Amino acid sequence: MEPKEIVAALRAEAAALGIARLGVARAAARDRDRLDAWLAAGRHGAMAYMAREPAVRADPGRLLPGARAVISVAVHHDPGEAAPPPPTVARIARYARSDDYHRLLHRLLRRLVDRLDGLAPGHRQRICVDTAPLLERAHAVAAGIGWIGKHTCLVHPHAGSYFLLGEIVTTAPLPANTPMADHCGTCRRCLDACPTGALVAPHELDARRCISYWTIEHRGDLPAEAKGSLHGWVFGCDLCQEVCPFNRFAPTGHPDLAPRPGLERPELAALAAATAQSFKGQFRGTPVVRAGKQQMGRNFLAAAPAAVKKYGGG
Ligand code: SF4
Ligand code: SF4
Structure with missing residues (x-):
């Protein structure tokens, strides 16, 4: 089979699996300079794993x-609500x-690898879903x-941008797609919407000032500047994506990523009062467990308005 026919067959398989997009890039080193500059400026904060094996990450x-x-590949998650919730x-x-x-x-990438094994036997593949150090956005752009x-x-x-990325690195010589042009133009809504100044310049994130970093990656007590600045976020933050005009018509998510009942608009007071048992029951199997009950308890109390803190015992 011709390499471009292999890609067409993979794309058809991906569509049948509910994968929104599939593209191919040449396996080349990308964005190493940008990564090195980001690390040298310390903008990764305490995410020491980002500094590990930068050469592998880029290549x-x-x-x-x-x-x-x-x-x-890109798989959409739920686009959520348009209007901001009450505090x-x-x-x-x-x-x-x-x-x-x-x-x-x-699981989806495994299915694609199985298909690729059949279409281009004798090649080797490696699946990456945050499990291997790879600058996935740079390769997705390419x-x-x-x-x-x-x-x-x-x-x-x-x-829009409400999707998750995964990759297959392969020894099969597949034809590369054309990188997409940047359509941001003069827009700067995301920069203006970031309440903490974490987007220090276009395309430049200082994680040490980002709500997402504070709530997920930062261990121990929250830094002073984070307290009172979480804007209701207890795990991650979507504010800069919410204002992006390209998310206005974001498609529905993959059916296996439908929001769990109770996680779209949980009440802070109830979460702040959660026991270890109820926390486990509510978040088991979601990405939130990565932060753990103690850290999430810290976030619940830091994000809660005063009245909620009182109610929640904080
Ligand atoms: S995730 Fe939130 S805090 Fe981080 S850059 Fe975006 S808007 Fe700013
Ligand atoms: S809001 Fe969207 S379109 Fe506007 S600058 Fe940010 S990423 Fe680009």
């Missing part, structure tokens, strides 16, 4: 010797309101999945 050829192509609601990033996406993405918006997330002109 899929180091992840899988002999790699010829990177297949990127008594705990805001959870849209991608985290459902079952953990890692298992789904891994694969034509979207462009990196000024808020640093990947954006597609017809599908």
Whole structure:
């Protein structure tokens, strides 16, 4: 089978699996300079894992010797509500309101690898879903999945940015797609909407000032500047994506990533009063468990307005 026919067959398989987009990039080193500059400025904060193996992170050829192509896929999660909730609601990033996406993405990519094994026997593949150090956005851009918006997330002109990425690095010589042009233009809504100044310039995120980093990655006590600045977010933050005009018509999510009942608009007071048992019952199997009950308790109390803190015992 011709390489371009293989990609067409993979794309058809992906569509049947509910994968919104599939693109192919040449397996080349990408964005190493940008990564090095970000790390050198300390903008990764305490995410030490980001500084590990930068050469591997930038170059899929180091992840899988002999790699010829990177297949990127995008799977939509739920686009959530358009209107902001009242201040008594705990805001959870849209991608985290459902079952953990890692298992789904891994299962979908496994199906694509099985298909590829049949179409191009004798090649090797490696699946990446946050499990291997790879600068996935850089490869997704090269694969034509979207462009990196000024808020640093990947954006597609017809599908916005509410999607998750996964990759297959392969030794099969598949033809690359054309990278997509940047459509941000003069827009700066995401920069203006960020309440903490974490977007220090277009395409430049200082994680140390980001609500998402504070609520998910930061261990121990919250830094002083975070207290009173969570704007109701207890796990992640979507504010810079909510204002993006390309998310106005974001499609519905993959059916396996439907939000769990009670996680779209949970009451902060109820969460602040959660026991270890009720926390487990509510969040088991979601990305939120990554933060753990103690850290989430810290976030619930920090995000809660005074009246809620009193009610929740904080
Ligand atoms: S996720 Fe929130 S805090 Fe972080 S850059 Fe976007 S708007 Fe700012
Ligand atoms: S809000 Fe505007 S500047 Fe930001 S990513 Fe969307 S289009 Fe680009």
